[in-house]
């Protein structure tokens with residue numbers, strides 16, 4: 001017998017389709033999107049609040065609690081977790097004398113150091129990466145890594161991972177190392193010293209695991225004025241020397257500097273940015289909303305949101321570190337940017 005769908009009313013047909021786990025295209029929005037919606041509004045997280053949370057977690061949460069780390073994530077209220085729909089950002093604290101178990105995951109991860117020392121390091125793929133203030137460490141996916149704090153102070157850094165993307169793709173794999181105190185150190189010498197710049201043994205691709213602040217700051221200060229961006233002022237991307245491309249295939253890390261009193265022009269783009277005020281203070285206007293930030297604060301500039309930045313001090317420079325999913329948008333051909 002031939003199946004028949006209701007033909008009396010469109011509502012009856014819609015209902016019948018639903019019962020068959022089907023849906024008519026006409027049941028969605030009346031028109032296709034003319035342009036994307038931001039995933040949510042801009043958001044600001046104050047360092048003072050994060051610091052208080054970390055201080056309490058330092059007392060209450062051990063480093064191996066429930067197979068995880070002592071890290072506090074930015075949790076955007078428009079999402080079920082994460083700072084943007086693609087990226088997660090957190091602040092992690094490792095106490096003096098602590099070491100954190102080794103693990104690996106398919107998520108790409110980076111660390112930007114807020115408080116470090118020559119006696120704090122991450123072991124990544126067996127290489128020792130020293131963590132001093134302003135250093136950036138990269139952790140490509142599926143590499144073993146652990147952290148060691150042999151200094152007398154807390155070590156604090158930012159973690160950013162492509163969690164939202166990997167979760168959407170259902171490609172999250174995670175593995176803890178079987179040895180509790182595993183260090184897997186190939187050499188006691190910091191990888192940034194063993195393989196500076198793009199130097200590597202003949203036939204081997206250069207592998208940049210850390211970008212030292214002692215190199216990043218002079219590069220920012222000495223940028224040629226004609227290389228400044230009208231939208232981001234002095235801005236540099238941490239590029240992978242092996243590919244010449246972005247920090248990771250899925251996201252990139254940027255560092256930017258605003259001179260005292262400097263104000264940028266407004267633009268918007270399909271990529272998200274999660275920003276951290278590393279130095280100074282300022283205001284970022286996102287879709288008409290003013291976010292007033294000081295050193296240590298975080299804020300998110302959602303996709304396709306008009307934004308501009310201003311250094312509110314007439315004396316001090318401001319420096320913003322950010323992570324963006326722009327490489328992902330470019331890879332799939334949907335990066336777009338618009339200026340007013």
Ligand SMILES: [Fe+2]
Nearest residue numbers: 103105109145
């Ligand atoms: Fe990890």
Ligand SMILES: [Fe+2]
Nearest residue numbers: 231267269307
């Ligand atoms: Fe921008």
